[in-house]
Amino acid sequence: MTSSDQTEDKVELDPSKVKLTIDGIEVVVNKGELLIEAAAKAGKFVPRFCYHPRMEPVGVCRMCLVEVDSPRGPTLQPSCYVPADNGMVVNTQSEAVKKAQNGVLEYLLINHPLDCPVCDKGGECPLQDQTVAYGPGESRFIEEKRHFAKPIAISQLVELDRERCIQCSRCTRFSEEIAGEAEIDFLGRGDRTEVAIFPSQPFDSYFSGNTVQICPVGALTAKPYRFKSRPWDLEQVESTCTSCSVGCRVAAQSSANQVVRYLGIDVDEINQSWLCDRGRFGFESIYSANRLQAPMMPISGNLQDVSWPQAIEKVAEVFAEHQLKGADKIGIIGGSRLTNESAYAYTKLFKGLIGTDNVDAAPFNLGSVNSLYGLKTATINEVAESDLIITIGSNLKETAPILFLRIRDAILKRDSKLVEVGPYSTPLSEYATHVNINFSNFSEVISSLLNGGNGSDDKQITLAAELLKSVAQTADANVSVAIVYSSIDANRPLDNLEAALSKLATFFSPVTVRFLPVLSKPNAMGVLDMGMYPNLLPGRSVLSSAKLLKEVGWEKLPTKVGVDATNLLEMAAASKLDTLVLIGTDILTDFYDLELAEKAVANVKNLICIDTHINSTNAKATCVLPALYDAERSGTFTNMEGRVSKIASKVTGPSLAVDDWAIAVQIADSMGEDMGFESLEEIQAEISQVAPAYFGFSKGLNVLGESGVVVPMGSKPVSIERRPHDPIEVPGIASTNHQGTPLYAGAVIPSEYSDENTFKVGSVSMSYFRLVDEFKEITLESKSAVSSGTSGDDKNSKSRPADQDRNICEMVVVESLMDDGTLIKSAATLSEIKTDNVAKISPSLANSVGCHAGDSIKLKLGSAEAEFDVVVDSGVAENTVIVKKLDASKVLYGSNGLLVEVKK
Amino acid sequence: MGHLSEEIINKANILLEIYPNKRSALIPLCHLAQGQDGYLTPEAIVEIADLVGVTPAEVRGTASFYDMFHLEPVGKHVVAMCTNIACMLRGADELLEHAQESLDVGIGGTTQDGQFTLEEAECLAGCNNAPCVQVNHRFFGPLDNEGFDRLIKDLRSGKLKDEVPEHGVLNRVDRNYGLKATPDQVQAERDVMESAKKERLAKKSESN
């Protein structure tokens, strides 16, 4: 039997495949696949403008016409719109096709200006390229072209040159179909058609940058990149965005050693070519005037530049003292900006060489790490393929924008059901059954959800409960549930989150339930995986299981579990801590209890800050060390799924800034210790060897480059069928062309770790990588630590407000994407975007306060008072007020509770 | 309170009921709003967007496709003069020239007193009365120069007040006349369609 016979048999057997002929080449493709994609499989490129592989086809530009045989003879049909079918005969190169392409281009060029020399797109422009390849050499049009005022700003970030627009509708479709907010649309008709915003509403979508990336001409340009470079001067590396815990894949592009642009890469598992604007334009913070240029120490009261040897000497001296005696008098807070390798290096320095366990990477609203490691994790793709998605906690559009897009897509295209358990209405609410929660009613709400809505007069709860029940009782073995969870608050954990999650798992059993945590800091997962938390050690292991580490020089491993950030600051405030090391955290503006942070900073003897930017905390340091930043450093990043992907350096940083792991190595060296590695590769090799969940990860990473590896890896083959990247966009990102070969993750997991341990959550058996019993200890430890820090809050939030006249409410401080943290503040363009300072309240509260949407109200806590604009939202629980974590609301943070008074 | 009058909101709600998909009511709602203000004010657009569940940019974009919607203020009377073939053969071009002179306004312009906006239109389907003119969607024709001047005079003096309502509304979007259907009737019709579809499908699967 020949191989073609085999294919034939298969086609007949497999009804999901069809066979057709394209330019004389027989191809077998999925039924319903578009001709333009089928042609690509036959090795034929069909020119196109409007078609984008990640959006529904519309067939408006007519550039992709091909000839398809029909009973009436060959006819011209748009290949981006016609699905492949059995027996089709397609010609992409005929005379008629060429004439059509020629004609379409001549038409497009009638009104297209001759801007190429001054157009940012020139050199990477699909219109230029396809005109050269398929177009007319000359235009017959001698009349006047249409004119529009040149470029108009349609938002703080995006400028629109309407003369260059070819009306492909990629941008308008993106806004409606993908982002779900059609802030731009076509205006007018015929040759006067233009893309337009509604005059009083700018294009302020969080996803606006994507339209710039997919515009096939220079009509949409982004301010940060305008006139910065020519495409042929660009160099690029593939890297990972480190702005949130999704970890989108990006191409970081530079010109003359300066980062000028980030583009999204089409990685099926993660961002599918999209980026949010924070990730796309945040790179400008690399060039902020606030960048730390050199090590600094106070000299006669003022921070001044010092040399590296001076600074290291000083730090090493302090650390050496703690190493000798008093390892419990030093504490380390922060680190989520680190790469995994740097986090490993610091953990080794602090836990392995100095011997303190007081390390807390401080994702302040995490609660216990058990809610992170104790559950069967979902990948983003698994969430998107679930039949029921439950989101608990934050507004994903603010905390994990691309995950928001993926879930929205799943609901619309896959008809997944969504139950949203959150503190206020989000853009997903319109597709969801939204259930209101706050700190005090959370457990109650979960219980009634699982009791068929019993004991609740909230209609939403009843609806959601029914949905949950119907899924739990399904007999269909293919049904799966995904639970995406986080705290509702930027600063505080939800008390009973862990219990709620295990109840949910039990409730659905035996239906498959998977969990995806949404962490509020970028590499929080990675740095926790590297052990930057009390009791944790690299690879999701704990202090009591340090056997492997001892073999690679972790000699002074602590025996006692350390304390977390809140307790460290309390110790510092009471002058019981000598040294506080802050890694990339500005506690004086970021910590939820600002009073405590202030006292701690004032009373600690040594304050050592390792940072990229000057901030209010490190201005008071006894020593500041400048570190390298995004696009300047290499390493790996672990996202919320546990997916490890590469961060690559593209440019050199400030000449005296050093990569974090190298700072750790130098300090150790100066202390007379040997870290045992001197390069990134050596660190990765060590992690691969001693960090259980990361066994073999570096090898896997080298094979599965672009989408990274999810740890812990199995040793089974992983088959990847990659969707083609939009071929007319982002030319030259080679790795995204990778197609469909099965690969081996390549991890060899020692037997003591390899069989996945099963454990029970409620009555459900689940499996994950580590022994859960060991984590139980942490739960207890950290629970007590956390609650001692926030016990005041607990008391307050539990007791229902008694004094109704005074409208005492629970305050929930939520995260927002465009906040006023260091990244946004130091990025030139993003920092100009105005953040609206709103307080969201329920209709009933609005009633009793006597205010309407748009009014302003005052929130009062102790002596502090702040003013907000009112938004009335029926998705907010009664007696709750939602404010954003912004400078304006920070005056209200404090140890004295979360019950605020709402006044007109 | 909102920008659109209560009466219009009531009519809008009836319209929203009769479409399976809210956004299908966009065009009729634009007509209603234009009937109130003469043109689609930004305030009206925002309210319509809210009613049909799309963005204001989409409402404005959609309305901008149609010549009959105005996105900028117009006079009390919108005079649309056909210059398509039948009217052209019967002297529409000359009439248009005359109109420009006598109103002292260019095509697309509004007279200083805010009374008239002059427009050139394609076939208005009034060819039997060529050359023909529409004022606030009401037909007049055939017209010669004198006839046109007389029409303008009568409009100015208010003599045609009843015949030509200010900022005329299209009859067919006004469900109190025309094709009024109650929500019940609509639902009943939909049910019939649904069951017919089911039957068809059942037959189809039988024959398979």
Ligand code: SF4
């Ligand atoms: S969009 Fe392309 S073809 Fe148009 S001016 Fe810019 S570079 Fe030239």
Ligand code: SF4
């Ligand atoms: S602006 Fe660009 S993406 Fe949008 S329609 Fe015009 S050419 Fe297409």
Ligand code: FES
């Ligand atoms: S019509 Fe097919 S790519 Fe535009």
Ligand code: FES
């Ligand atoms: S041509 Fe004037 S109304 Fe038809």
